[in-house]
Amino acid sequence: MPADRSPPVHTRIKTRQMLLLSHLDRERSVLRAADAAGMSQPAASKLLRELEEAMGVALFERHARGVEPNAYGEILMRRAHSVLSEIRLAHEEVEALKRGERYRVAIGSVMSPGTDLLPKALSLLARRHPQMVVSVEMDTSRPMVAKLLDGQLDIVVGRILDPENAAGLAFEALAEEPHSLIARAGHPLSRRRRLRVEDLVDHAWVLPPAESILRERINAMFLQRGLPLPARIVETSSVPMITNLLRCNDMLVALPEDVVRPYCSAGMLQVLPIELNVRMDAFGIITRRGHALSRDAEEALHALREAARAVYGRRAAT
Numbered sequence: 001m002p003a004d005r006s007p008p009v010h011t012r013i014k015t016r017q018m019l020l021l022s023h024l025d026r027e028r029s030v031l032r033a034a035d036a037a038g039m040s041q042p043a044a045s046k047l048l049r050e051l052e053e054a055m056g057v058a059l060f061e062r063h064a065r066g067v068e069p070n071a072y073g074e075i076l077m078r079r080a081h082s083v084l085s086e087i088r089l090a091h092e093e094v095e096a097l098k099r100g101e102r103y104r105v106a107i108g109s110v111m112s113p114g115t116d117l118l119p120k121a122l123s124l125l126a127r128r129h130p131q132m133v134v135s136v137e138m139d140t141s142r143p144m145v146a147k148l149l150d151g152q153l154d155i156v157v158g159r160i161l162d163p164e165n166a167a168g169l170a171f172e173a174l175a176e177e178p179h180s181l182i183a184r185a186g187h188p189l190s191r192r193r194r195l196r197v198e199d200l201v202d203h204a205w206v207l208p209p210a211e212s213i214l215r216e217r218i219n220a221m222f223l224q225r226g227l228p229l230p231a232r233i234v235e236t237s238s239v240p241m242i243t244n245l246l247r248c249n250d251m252l253v254a255l256p257e258d259v260v261r262p263y264c265s266a267g268m269l270q271v272l273p274i275e276l277n278v279r280m281d282a283f284g285i286i287t288r289r290g291h292a293l294s295r296d297a298e299e300a301l302h303a304l305r306e307a308a309r310a311v312y313g314r315r316a317a318t
Contacts, residue, residue, distance in 0.1 A: 012050075012054045013051065013054060014047065014050075015083075015084075015087070016037070016039070016047060017047045017048070017050070017051045017080075018080040018083045018084055019037050019080075019084060020033055020034070020037050020039070020044055020047055020048065021051075021076055021077045021080035022077070022080045022081055022084055023036040023037050024060075024067065024069075024077065025069075025077040025080070025081070027066075028065075028066045028067060028068065029065075029066035029067065030044050030045060030048070030066070030067060032066075048060070051076070055072065055076070057072045058070065058072070059072050059073035059076055060073050078149075081149075081150055081151075082149065082150070082151060085150060085151025085152070086151060086291075088151070089151060089294075092104075093294055104133045104134070104135060104296075105132065105133070105134045105135070105154050105155075105294070105296045105297050105299075105300045106134075106135045106137070106152065106153045106154050106155075107134060107135070107136050107137070107153065107154065107155045107156070107157070107300060107304075108136075108137045108138075108139060108144035108147065108148065108153045108155070108156040108157070108158065109136065109137070109138055109144075109156070109157040109158065110138075110139075110140065110141055110144075110157065110158045110159070110283055111138065111237065111239060111255075111256075111259060112177050112256040112258055112259055112283070113157045113174070113175075113283060114136070114138050114157075115239070115258060115259045116258055116311050117157065117174070117304065117307050117308060117311050117312075118136060118157070118307075120307040120310060120311055121300070121303040121304045121306070121307035122134060122136070122303075124303040124306060124307060125299065125300060125303045128299070128303075129296070129299060132296055132299070132300075134300065137153065138237075139237075140158075140208070140209070140212050140237065141156070141158035141159040141160070141161055141213075141283075142161055142162070142211075144156045144158055145158065145160065145161070145162070145165060145169070145286060148169075148286060148287075148288060149165065149168060149169075149288065154287075154293060154294070154297040154300065155285060155286070155287055155293075155297060155300060155301060155304065156285075156286040156287075157174070157283060157284070157285055157286070157304065158283055158284075158286060159213075159280070159281055159282075159283050159284075160286060161213065167289070168288060168289055168290075169286055169287070169288060169289055170286070170287050170288070170289045171284050171285070171286055172284045172285040172286075172305075173282045173283075173284040174282065174283060174284045174285065174308050174312055175282060175283065175308075175312040176279060176280070176281070176282050177256050177279065177280040177282075177283060178256065178278075178279050179214075179254040179255060179256055179276055179278040179279065179280070180254070180255065180256070180257045180271045180272075180276065181195075181200070181252060181253075181254060181271065181272040181274050181276055182246065182252070182253050182254070182255050182257075182260055182264075182269055182270070182271060182272070183246060183250070183251070183252050183253075183269065183270060183272055184246050184247055184248075184249070184250065184251075184268065184269055184270070185267055185268055185269060185270045187250055187252075187270070187272070188250060189203070189252075189272055190270060190272060192273070193273070194273065194274075195272060195273055195274035196274070197221060197222065197225055197227065197274070197276075198225070198227060200230070200252060200274075201222065201227050201228060201229075201230055202230075203230065203232070203250065203251070203252050204230070204232040204233070204234075204249065204250065204251045204252070205230045205232070205233045205234075205251060205252050205253065206233070206234050206235075206236060206242050206245050206246065206251050206252070206253040207230075207233050207234070207235055207253075208235070208236075208237050209235055209237060210235065212237075213280065213281075214254070214278070214280060217278050217279075217280070218254055218278055221276060221277070221278055234251070239259060242255070243260065243263055243268075243269065246269055247263075247268055247269070252272075254276055254278050257271055285301070285304055285305070285308075287301070
């Protein structure tokens, strides 16, 4: 039989099809997606038909209210966002280079490394590349990994919590994150020689958002002992908000000691005498697998690795 000389599937996929898919992900209607993409509905339907023919599978279930992606369509829509993000970033890099500017690097971080690792890495970058623009976002791991996959962030220092994302990500473990019980200096509980978890229930707490892994583990600390959850709570992950709440109130919080060490050294906060046994999985440097970083993002990655060796040393996870 003659060899199949048809071009590879990926060479037959058009940028306009990726654009249409990204709008379909939001609109779930060919008409509305076509309008958002600046094309007619017949043109959009033709692009989808050609894409399904190229892939050799149906991508959507059609119904009266619009369309719903099947498993194949979900894959294509997810990749469409990445493709469009890469094109956008390439254009931004080229335009910045034409203007004689350096490209912006976007880094996301969870709380603990944001207080020691990131400042050290940023100091290294400032000395070596004074013209580099680095933006840093602090949040929990899930939203930052979503932004990483969508191309909004170049590097994340956090955790991979969702198995479905793991295949598309590279992870370099850095350190674990034991949590201590923190309160203001002179808190009533600080006079106790020995504290138990039972002693903490009736006090006011500053807790992370309900959907966070840390919140689940703090709740488990009480529930596994048959205790009720604290009733007086403030939910926030903002370190400035947390430290000010603690300084002005008899509230408690579970945090890595590193996060509040300057406040403890200054005599404003203190670590209370109890082993909470609340530990988070190791955090690390997360990048997109198979994705080529910009030159500046590569420099930022090198600085993070160097800073991690200095900050964590033997504590670095293996």
